[in-house]
Amino acid sequence: MGPQAARLLAVLLVLGLWAPAGAQKPSPCRCSRISPQKRENCGFPGITSDQCFASGCCFDSNVAGVPWCFRPLPKQVSEECVMEVSARKNCGYPGISPEECASRKCCFSDNIFQVPWCFFPISVEDCHY
Template identity: 80%
Template sequence: MGPQGARLLAVVLVLGLCAVAGAEKPSPCQCSRMDPQNRKNCGFPGITSDQCFAAGCCFDSRVPGVPWCFNPLPQQGKEECVMEVSARRNCGYPGISPEQCAARKCCFSNIIPEVPWCFYPLSVQDCHY
């Protein structure tokens, strides 16, 4: 590898480290509300909880046979709206607007078709790392 290749490799490594260092630790609900069977690996064998959180991932070593460092649930506008799609309980009707849903004090997300878009929030008291 020539000098230009070494410089390019150094730049790529620095950018990669900056991206990892700039990752935000997920919220407790983004981690604890994930069904262990649905976890997608986000780490490597032997990763520590600090390394996992620094990469913006969740860490939970209490369940054997599933990834301990895993991708979090998507962030929502309100913490009580973070949940797996299977946990949504319908709070609206077909065609409800975000404003109408909010007037019912419910959560709204229309990203995934054929699931409730307006759904009841969950208490954040059960969220933990």
């Protein structure tokens, strides 16, 4: 085995150890709703879509100059609630409870300050790989 093959094997072993155990392909909404400029790299040069998805990341090679393998948006209770924070449209008022928000048929997430915690859902029809 030559030095290049040994380096490649070492890289693959490190990546195999780094990949989350039992990682699954993220849902289409968690991948397609993140703007290309906000993608956080999750792979390495030359990574395939299968390798990327196996590590629990998103893959999209349609936009040049940005990471093709990138971290997905956080999971939500409903796919209709998966969106960038900047896409949230207020559906409530400061201090609204999760129950009141749900009664309005809206999404609730209070883990980020200074953004709407109760926000309108988005149709999942536009989600794709």
